[in-house]
Amino acid sequence: MTKVLGGIALIEKKTEEKKAFRIALETKIQRMFGRTIRGASQEQIFQAISQVVADLVKERWAYSRELRSSHSEKEVYYLSMEFLMGRALSNNLINLGIQDLVMEVCEDLNIKFTDVEEVEPDPGLGNGGLGRLAACFMDSLATLGFKATGCGIRYEYGLFKQKIIDGFQAEVPDPWLENGTSWEIALPEETEIVKFGGFVEIVEEEGRSVYEHKGYQSVRAVPYEVPILGYGTKNVNSLRLWAARATKHLDMSLFGQGKYLDALEEKELAEVISKVLYPDDNHPEGKALRLKQQYFFVSASIQGIVRKYRKQYGPNFKDFPSRVSIHINDTHPALGIPELMRILLDEEGLNWDQAWEITTNTFAYTNHTIMEEALEKWPESLFRDLLPRLWDIVYEINERFCAEIWKRYPGDWEKTARMSIIANHEVKMAHLCIVGSFSVNGVAQLHSNILREQVFQEFAEFFPNKFTNVTNGVTFRRFLLNANKGLSDLISDRIGTDWVTDSCELAKFLEYQDCSTTKNALVKIRYNNKLKLAEYIKEHNKIIVDPQSIFDVHIKRLHEYKRQLLNVLHIMYLYNRLLDDPNFDMHPRTFIFGAKAAPGYSTAKKIIKLIHDVGERINNDPSINDRLKVVFLENYRVSLAETIIPASDVSEQISTAGKEASGTGNMKFMLNGALTIGTLDGANVEIDEAVGRDNIFIFGLTAAQTSQFYMDGSYRPYDVYLSDPYLKQVLDQPVNGFVNAQHPELFQELYNGLLQGNGGMADPYFVLKDFASYREAHEEVDKQYQDPKLWWKKAIINIGNAGFFSSDRSIMDYNERIWKLR
Numbered sequence: 001m002t003k004v005l006g007g008i009a010l011i012e013k014k015t016e017e018k019k020a021f022r023i024a025l026e027t028k029i030q031r032m033f034g035r036t037i038r039g040a041s042q043e044q045i046f047q048a049i050s051q052v053v054a055d056l057v058k059e060r061w062a063y064s065r066e067l068r069s070s071h072s073e074k075e076v077y078y079l080s081m082e083f084l085m086g087r088a089l090s091n092n093l094i095n096l097g098i099q100d101l102v103m104e105v106c107e108d109l110n111i112k113f114t115d116v117e118e119v120e121p122d123p124g125l126g127n128g129g130l131g132r133l134a135a136c137f138m139d140s141l142a143t144l145g146f147k148a149t150g151c152g153i154r155y156e157y158g159l160f161k162q163k164i165i166d167g168f169q170a171e172v173p174d175p176w177l178e179n180g181t182s183w184e185i186a187l188p189e190e191t192e193i194v195k196f197g198g199f200v201e202i203v204e205e206e207g208r209s210v211y212e213h214k215g216y217q218s219v220r221a222v223p224y225e226v227p228i229l230g231y232g233t234k235n236v237n238s239l240r241l242w243a244a245r246a247t248k249h250l251d252m253s254l255f256g257q258g259k260y261l262d263a264l265e266e267k268e269l270a271e272v273i274s275k276v277l278y279p280d281d282n283h284p285e286g287k288a289l290r291l292k293q294q295y296f297f298v299s300a301s302i303q304g305i306v307r308k309y310r311k312q313y314g315p316n317f318k319d320f321p322s323r324v325s326i327h328i329n330d331t332h333p334a335l336g337i338p339e340l341m342r343i344l345l346d347e348e349g350l351n352w353d354q355a356w357e358i359t360t361n362t363f364a365y366t367n368h369t370i371m372e373e374a375l376e377k378w379p380e381s382l383f384r385d386l387l388p389r390l391w392d393i394v395y396e397i398n399e400r401f402c403a404e405i406w407k408r409y410p411g412d413w414e415k416t417a418r419m420s421i422i423a424n425h426e427v428k429m430a431h432l433c434i435v436g437s438f439s440v441n442g443v444a445q446l447h448s449n450i451l452r453e454q455v456f457q458e459f460a461e462f463f464p465n466k467f468t469n470v471t472n473g474v475t476f477r478r479f480l481l482n483a484n485k486g487l488s489d490l491i492s493d494r495i496g497t498d499w500v501t502d503s504c505e506l507a508k509f510l511e512y513q514d515c516s517t518t519k520n521a522l523v524k525i526r527y528n529n530k531l532k533l534a535e536y537i538k539e540h541n542k543i544i545v546d547p548q549s550i551f552d553v554h555i556k557r558l559h560e561y562k563r564q565l566l567n568v569l570h571i572m573y574l575y576n577r578l579l580d581d582p583n584f585d586m587h588p589r590t591f592i593f594g595a596k597a598a599p600g601y602s603t604a605k606k607i608i609k610l611i612h613d614v615g616e617r618i619n620n621d622p623s624i625n626d627r628l629k630v631v632f633l634e635n636y637r638v639s640l641a642e643t644i645i646p647a648s649d650v651s652e653q654i655s656t657a658g659k660e661a662s663g664t665g666n667m668k669f670m671l672n673g674a675l676t677i678g679t680l681d682g683a684n685v686e687i688d689e690a691v692g693r694d695n696i697f698i699f700g701l702t703a704a705q706t707s708q709f710y711m712d713g714s715y716r717p718y719d720v721y722l723s724d725p726y727l728k729q730v731l732d733q734p735v736n737g738f739v740n741a742q743h744p745e746l747f748q749e750l751y752n753g754l755l756q757g758n759g760g761m762a763d764p765y766f767v768l769k770d771f772a773s774y775r776e777a778h779e780e781v782d783k784q785y786q787d788p789k790l791w792w793k794k795a796i797i798n799i800g801n802a803g804f805f806s807s808d809r810s811i812m813d814y815n816e817r818i819w820k821l822r
């Protein structure tokens, strides 16, 4: 009886809540736009729903802040140049637990919620893996109830939008803030001043040297806070993004002299700092503006952190490291180390040893890449001119560090030179990070081993307890619960809903690996997701793809080491086989790509063109009976990933072994039940261990083997080319006019790079060497797909073993090994 009453009470409560939401929405639209819902545009409805939801979020935020201010728990600040957050609306609805309710209200009002969602621009404040990881971590930190603040830049323009014109990538600006956003609050009263240029004067005061920074230019840093809701908790954290503003308003004296443009220029010069995200992934541009961006957000963040600490705990900085950890996401925020030193020395009056002790117990550094060209180095002259006081400090840090090396290894000049922070008139940011942090970690086991044993081997020997590993993870809320409602409902139906916040629970799903009803349900869910993606492809690419075909997906930044080229060469191989032999046995396959190339990365852009031209030829060849399709999805981004991944059968994770630090896309696919074809690289190694070799398609050289080849120089791609006729054929086709009869010269550089090397080593990513084993792995994929019972068992084994790859687990590891919050 009470149970029934309870049920009725629930229904009544829900009806009440729906009514309340509906009224709130109707009122909001009237007040914002002077229209009723019937007269409102899609855009206006989106704005109004966002506002209503944002109001709810902000209420929680207020309570959370108040609760927080009465506690003195340790806090972590996550400093990152990039936060690739993705859309906020549905994520916040899920975290508030009102998604169904809002969808029902929309339905009652004849509003198609999925269309409304599409109005939201995807805030692309990041390039790829590093930025998306930061976003997953923010979600997990909030969900696990940790006190954490993300600090970054409020770029006015996010990552460029990619347009494909005639198979070529073109870049279009992304003014994501153009129509405003409901998800931020400006805090001008918490503005910080950041100083650039000028010079340092040393004055003696009461027997000690005081450093005075003079003649500088200052820029205002205005913070904007974005609420980060946890799933199912009352905890709300913040993402603080700094916007650059001129210190003066238009200089009226210039204005009065008729120098209108000069006055504007001064303002522009300051504000350009937060104008645009650098679109380079893994390749730093040694530009002054980038260094300005780095110092700008780091200085503002650290000043704010110190200010808040002082307010809460007073001027005793000895306890600083036990109250605050500052995490630096790759080397981009490395200037935080000398900046904290500067504040402690110059503003708080500590001596060097005190300041150094505090600083080195506060910072922790994560490395995200071993690509040589990605390791940031700043020219001494640029550094010194732009940041004269920080230069002095870094110089001193280096002097003391080199003295220590010298003490430990007397006479070893070469070692000192190799490990030095400043060398050849450059500042090596990774060295600064290692020396100035108490913890250094890689992002997957293999990657951390490579850091310890190769890239930073001498540092690991010098600081044996500093190095650790934290394998990456992804948030299951966004990438399963929200992105794949069908699958998440099925899982919850079988094992309950605890998996959403306790990822280990997913292991219970393994019990269903031989259950045919579960497998049938999976087939249907996947099919529906594929239908949806096929619709999208039809609309955007004008290509009809068959949802019965295998959807084989390669989505990530375009980079030679990620080997989209290997994939497309293999597609050409399949095509050749089909042309040669109409009875060639193969299940129909749809190859799907999504990738942005850095605008200045011409080889990557050529690969995009090649994919298009190969697609053009194959998709329009009636002789192969639609058994092969190639689709390149324009403008790959987080929201698109959320549509693609749940519709994928095969996940391409085929980087050259030793090059991909971790990869996180690999985890998202696995979680959604796609099977991986991959190399033993990054976190693939751990995925392989988790699922077992029978449930993944592993091929290619190992990291030890590639490393051996790099060392002994014995790799001869030309010999491989000559010895494999299939390979020879596909390599020749781009340059002999088979792929693009009008412009075969377009691909000459790719061809030369593989066979002779364009100046450097030939085929440095072992595309040719791995071709045969990649082909065999694909044959295995094809064979196994034709055995559905087996295939779906493997899918279940992948899902059931994905628990480890939750960002919740990563964050728990960070906390246990590094931050030690609570």
Ligand code: 26W
Binding pocket: 127, 128, 129, 130, 131, 133, 278, 280, 281, 282, 283, 284, 285, 330, 368, 369, 374, 443, 472, 660, 661, 662, 663, 664, 682
């Ligand atoms: C501008 C220079 C620049 C920009 C970005 C240098 C380096 C980067 C990043 C470190 C590149 C990056 O995103 N790395 C990726 O980080 C992911 C999260 O840890 C890993 O999963 C990927 O393997 C790694 O490539």
